[in-house]
Amino acid sequence: MSLITGVHHAGFSVPDLEQALQFFTEVLGFELLSQGALPTPDDPIAEQFDVEPDESVRFAFLKAGSDTIELIEWASPRQQRQMPRNVDWGGRHLALKTSGLEQTLARLRAVPGVRILKPRGERFVYVQTPFGMYLQLMAPNA
Template sequence: MISRGIDHIGLTVPDMEQAVQFFTGLLGFEDFYAHGPYEDLDGDSQTVYFDRHPRARTVQIRMLRTRNLNLELLQFESPDQVRRMPKTSDWGSAHIALYVEDMAKAVAYLRAQDVEVLGGSLPLPGPETGTNAEFCFFLTPWGQPLELISYPHGKAYERDTSRRLYSPVDPTTEWE
């Protein structure tokens, strides 16, 4: 096996200070460190190593953490930069699902903070169904979709197999 697990997830953001404030101030992440800027003024290392425009500039990188997730925030400037968030159905779109104990309380908290909640909570479908199992999408100020998820009594697929996905409800779940 090549992978031992996830080290971090990276998100490119348009405004680093706004993103850090959102994740630390609103969602409870801890800010660990910052570094950058980085750029290659003459060469092609941005293209060769990262598939970016050769004059792309890394403005700043910040590493945050919440319990079981290290989150790397990256801010770039590039001549060919696309400055719109992909829709959740677009190729390359991504979201992070944050586990919550009380969905109604979490959604109410986001709304009280003027965070755009998309619709409201829905029951988890298919093999994820379960008692009080639900999810809800919301948007960061720059339009990045994030998800709240809760399944305090497990998911339906667990009745049919002894195999388990990682779960913050049962963090002892191990990769075999």
Template sequence: MAEKLTCGVHHVGLTVPDLDQAHAFFCDVLGFDVVGGRPDYPAIFVSDGTILLTLWRAADPITARAFDRRANIGLHHLSLAVPDDAALDEAWEKISAHPEVVVDMAPEAMRSGSSMRHFLVFIPGGIRLEFATTKIKA
């Protein structure tokens, strides 16, 4: 077996149409912290202490085309982990109540017979996020 050349995800970069809107969602709704940025790019770096996200503003948000997960090559969705069912339910209540969030899939088992649960939404700006429990119920 070949030796692995990588050891996990360093960060994920997401292009957004509105940097202020993305900042508000990740920091005010999800509780991420701003850990850096490049105003000239423009981009901000946000983190929940485990994952680092680079949020880049599209050069021309008016003409930028939204990603079509069924037609384009690229990021289908980003899945963020929550520790357990209580955290998933709390995230669902807060996120699904956000006026600019579009629900793609309400909380459900990840697959038949699984105790792990998840939900998917399109956040402000149209990026598809999944929230999934990391622990299997005993």
């Protein structure tokens, strides 16, 4: 018997929460569920998230279909401000199901700063958002 019953959500650090929220809600159609910030006077975060007392976080939970993601903007005087590449430790991407790959790509081509990489046949395409996050768009039959 497995102790893990599923994935609750996946979190992704972004450089600018407002920009990422706008992209995910207005361009991709995610639904904003909630947002917040820590620490608060009654909720310190240093021990909960393995950060220093002078670091803080703003976050938002979004939903697409039955899946939830968290976008996280950290503030820290010691922060590394470079998005990891796919080959770097900590590199990551978010694979998204799409009802139509070509229609989704057509919409993304109109968004300034979006970089569309070479398609992998008709199965998927990697896209880089204006803020550096990689998305993998999956065709309906992939």
